[in-house]
Amino acid sequence: MYDWDFDDPYSDTWVLLQQTWEAMSGYLQGELSDLGVTWAQADILMILSASRAPLAASQIAAYTFRSPQSVSELLGRMESAGHLKKVRGVGDQRVVKIRMTQRGEDLAKRLRSAGFVYGSRVMKSSLSATEVDELNLLLRKLRDGVLREIALKTEPLPDVLDRPRLDRQRQ
Numbered sequence: 001m002y003d004w005d006f007d008d009p010y011s012d013t014w015v016l017l018q019q020t021w022e023a024m025s026g027y028l029q030g031e032l033s034d035l036g037v038t039w040a041q042a043d044i045l046m047i048l049s050a051s052r053a054p055l056a057a058s059q060i061a062a063y064t065f066r067s068p069q070s071v072s073e074l075l076g077r078m079e080s081a082g083h084l085k086k087v088r089g090v091g092d093q094r095v096v097k098i099r100m101t102q103r104g105e106d107l108a109k110r111l112r113s114a115g116f117v118y119g120s121r122v123m124k125s126s127l128s129a130t131e132v133d134e135l136n137l138l139l140r141k142l143r144d145g146v147l148r149e150i151a152l153k154t155e156p157l158p159d160v161l162d163r164p165r166l167d168r169q170r171q
Contacts (some may be wrong), residue, residue, distance in 0.1 A: 001059055023094075024118075024119070024122065025039070027118065028114065028115055028118060029117070031114040031118070031131070032111070032114070035107065035111065035114065036081075038074075039105065040064070040066065040070070040074050041074060041077075041078055042111050042115070043064045043066075044060055044064060044071070044074060044078065044084075045078075045083065045100065045104055045107060045108040046108065046111065046112070047060055047064060047161070048060070048084065048098065048099065048100045048104065048108070049067065049100060049105065049108040049112075049130070050161050050162055051160055051161055051162070052093045052159075052160055052161070052162050053097075053160055054062060054087055054097030054098055054099035055097060055098050055099075055160065056095070056096070056097055056098070057071050057072055057075055057096070057098060059158075059160070060075070060098060063161070073091070077097060078104070082101055082103045082104075083101060083103055083104035083107060084098055084099065084100050084104050085098070085099055085100075085101055087099055100124055107147060140154075
């Protein structure tokens with residue numbers, strides 16, 4: 001990988017973000033491939049593993065920044081693979097919610113150790129705790145600016161997702 005050096009610091013930053021993502025995701029893609037899942041499927045499993053209740057496909061789409069159509073296709077493939085199950089609402093049979101199967105739970109555990117452990121290890125070996133805090137601030141600021149550009153905004157994590165469980169799962 002080449003170290004591009006532009007006269008414009010914004011171009012440098014853009015390329016560095018891209019290179020960092022490509023390097024990290026390339027490594028993790030190999031791990032995911034070994035487990036037989038894609039990035040998108042891994043995201044869905046992580047969301048479902050943190051959920052206190054089955055989720056609607058539209059909720060999953062919103063939590064993973066994906067279109068409802070792409071999530072619907074992914075859910076179909078994941079159900080065929082035995083990772084999740086679609087369940088009908090008790091009061092309204094038209095309502096379909098998604099929950100993980102035991103096979104999906106087992107896969108989610110393996111995904112957590114592959115992704116979170118790797119990400120934490122790389123960051124701890126490259127950045128101090130203070131630098132991580134600074135990077136988080138800057139990335140949130142950048143993410144929120146991008147979201148404003150596309151007329152979206154961040155919201156607090158909904159109650160259906162268990163933040164302490166997410167924290168426990170990544171350790």
